[in-house]
Amino acid sequence: MRGAERTPVRGVPRPGRIRRPRAATPRQEQGRAEILGTAAEFIAQQGFHGMSMRALAAATGRALASLYNYFDSKEDLLYALQSGAFRALLESGRHAIDTTTDADARLYAFIANHVGYVTEHRDVMRVLVHEAAALRPEQRRELRRLKDAYFAQARELMDALYDAPLGERERATYSLFGMINWVFAWYEPARHGSPFDVARTIHRMALCGLRNGDTAGAEVDAVERALRAAPNPSPIRPEVEKTP
Amino acid sequence: MRGAERTPVRGVPRPGRIRRPRAATPRQEQGRAEILGTAAEFIAQQGFHGMSMRALAAATGRALASLYNYFDSKEDLLYALQSGAFRALLESGRHAIDTTTDADARLYAFIANHVGYVTEHRDVMRVLVHEAAALRPEQRRELRRLKDAYFAQARELMDALYDAPLGERERATYSLFGMINWVFAWYEPARHGSPFDVARTIHRMALCGLRNGDTAGAEVDAVERALRAAPNPSPIRPEVEKTP
DNA sequence: TCGAGCTAAACGAACGTTCGTTCGTACGTC
DNA sequence: GACGTACGAACGAACGTTCGTTTAGCTCGA
Numbered sequence: 189m190r191g192a193e194r195t196p197v198r199g200v201p202r203p204g205r206i207r208r209p210r211a212a213t214p215r216q217e218q219g220r221a222e223i224l225g226t227a228a229e230f231i232a233q234q235g236f237h238g239m240s241m242r243a244l245a246a247a248t249g250r251a252l253a254s255l256y257n258y259f260d261s262k263e264d265l266l267y268a269l270q271s272g273a274f275r276a277l278l279e280s281g282r283h284a285i286d287t288t289t290d291a292d293a294r295l296y297a298f299i300a301n302h303v304g305y306v307t308e309h310r311d312v313m314r315v316l317v318h319e320a321a322a323l324r325p326e327q328r329r330e331l332r333r334l335k336d337a338y339f340a341q342a343r344e345l346m347d348a349l350y351d352a353p354l355g356e357r358e359r360a361t362y363s364l365f366g367m368i369n370w371v372f373a374w375y376e377p378a379r380h381g382s383p384f385d386v387a388r389t390i391h392r393m394a395l396c397g398l399r400n401g402d403t404a405g406a407e408v409d410a411v412e413r414a415l416r417a418a419p420n421p422s423p424i425r426p427e428v429e430k431t432p
Numbered sequence: 433m434r435g436a437e438r439t440p441v442r443g444v445p446r447p448g449r450i451r452r453p454r455a456a457t458p459r460q461e462q463g464r465a466e467i468l469g470t471a472a473e474f475i476a477q478q479g480f481h482g483m484s485m486r487a488l489a490a491a492t493g494r495a496l497a498s499l500y501n502y503f504d505s506k507e508d509l510l511y512a513l514q515s516g517a518f519r520a521l522l523e524s525g526r527h528a529i530d531t532t533t534d535a536d537a538r539l540y541a542f543i544a545n546h547v548g549y550v551t552e553h554r555d556v557m558r559v560l561v562h563e564a565a566a567l568r569p570e571q572r573r574e575l576r577r578l579k580d581a582y583f584a585q586a587r588e589l590m591d592a593l594y595d596a597p598l599g600e601r602e603r604a605t606y607s608l609f610g611m612i613n614w615v616f617a618w619y620e621p622a623r624h625g626s627p628f629d630v631a632r633t634i635h636r637m638a639l640c641g642l643r644n645g646d647t648a649g650a651e652v653d654a655v656e657r658a659l660r661a662a663p664n665p666s667p668i669r670p671e672v673e674k675t676p
Numbered sequence: 677t678c679g680a681g682c683t684a685a686a687c688g689a690a691c692g693t694t695c696g697t698t699c700g701t702a703c704g705t706c
Numbered sequence: 707g708a709c710g711t712a713c714g715a716a717c718g719a720a721c722g723t724t725c726g727t728t729t730a731g732c733t734c735g736a
Contacts, residue, residue: 216685293652300655360633362615366611366617370614375606389603393604484694501710
């Protein structure tokens with residue numbers, strides 16, 4: 189018996205309890221949105237477990253206990269944040285795609301919409317990437333559902349463009365997501381052009397992923413052989429000097 | 433005065449104190465490596481603040497206090513993990529690049545090395561992406577230094593290949609990092625081919641990012657105008673139904 | 677125009693638990 | 707005897723959550 193106690197919850201909520209119906213008045217909704225926005229900043233910086241309800245309450249000008257008028261629990265708050273963001277992405281993506289029928293342009297619309305979202309709501313994007321393992325299974329299932337639906341959008345667009353082998357298309361689509369998601373980690377408007385410039389670069393690279401591989405030459409094959417022969421030498425490699 | 437107290441540390445170490453010289457015997461080094469490996473799993477799943485020293489001790493078969501024979505603090509442990517991983521990446525990348533002189537093949541070597549590292553040390557990669565804001569400024573500075581050095585490797589390789597405008601090359605290089613970093617989020621050996629297959633796909637897409645944009649047609653321009661006119665409709669969008 | 681009655685929201689205080697860290701000590705190996 | 711490592715116990719702080727009560731904003735009959 190080690191590692192032990194799954195879900196070592198701290199505050200010990202009372203066991204059986206009927207919770208607030210949450211009538212969703214405009215007041216409620218505005219309060220929830222404000223709290224969620226601030227929570228996104230905290231979680232983006234310190235991670236979910238690094239954000240304390242006390243700090244969140246202070247930052248939103250409320251007392252600690254007041255937060256529980258808006259969300260049942262810290263976990264509930266995270267779920268609301270993530271599912272709301274995915275729903276927004278999904279819906280705006282769907283809308284963007286519908287602005288044209290040209291296959292190339294539809295892919296561009298999807299990319300530009302996503303990049304726009306990332307640049308406008310950077311903190312939220314950081315939270316989405318963190319892949320909350322702190323949620324209950326049903327909540328995680330719902331998030332997975334949303335994520336899959338969003339991924340399916342992209343895959344359909346990619347599939348409509350070329351008929352490369354399945355594996356190749358999948359790798360290219362995942363790589364496309366890598367590019368558009370990673371934008372949150374580096375993009376600065378003053379240095380890297382407009383979000384549309386970013387979208388155009390990514391669009392071009394994504395299209396290339398669908399062409400059957402023809403660029404690989406003999407040198408590339410040689411490199412692969414060399415790397416296969418001598419795999420990564422060190423797993424973590426001890427640090428050399430310590431910070432004082 | 434709100435938001436208040438930066439760094440609300442919990443354990444309050446004694447203020448001035450000379451710490452262990454840490455002679456780095458083989459015994460020590462092995463213990464540190466084992467603890468770091470387990471810590472990577474925990475942090476990857478629950479985040480840095482979500483991992484407790486007690487759980488880490490239990491998982492490595494040690495008593496809680498024993499961990500402090502290997503690391504000065506939890507923070508020190510995170511720093512050792514991150515800096516060690518970056519150093520390993522940097523070194524293996526340098527080695528991989530040196531296996532050839534062909535510009536194309538050198539880029540491929542860099543990509544394949546990174547993808548190989550990600551697939552072999554997935555948990556460590558998750559930790560690196562989490563971008564530890566929990567560290568002290570000097571530690572963060574050192575990590576930034578390592579990260580920049582690694583990025584510079586890639587940029588040199590990209591610059592050697594084409595002479596697209598600076599902005600375009602930068603966006604393409606960052607997007608390349610998006611692709612190779614994101615691998616940790618989706619790659620499954622049984623479904624997505626070998627790491628080298630992944631590397632080849634990404635290599636091809638990266639090369640395309642360096643070609644001056646010529647694919648953009650009138651339809652793409654029209655889409656951009658449409659998106660500019662009607663920006664993202666909703667920031668977070670409230671969830672519709674609740675999980676029971 | 678009023679004020680009684682209701683409800684949602686805010687609040688301070690406290691709960692029990694878990695946190696990171698340190699202490700003093702005991703066990704082994706040179 | 708000295709040193710490196712292991713350990714149980716304890717410290718104070720911070721955690722998420724709940725409680726009972728007070729406040730603010732509304733409806734509605736008089």
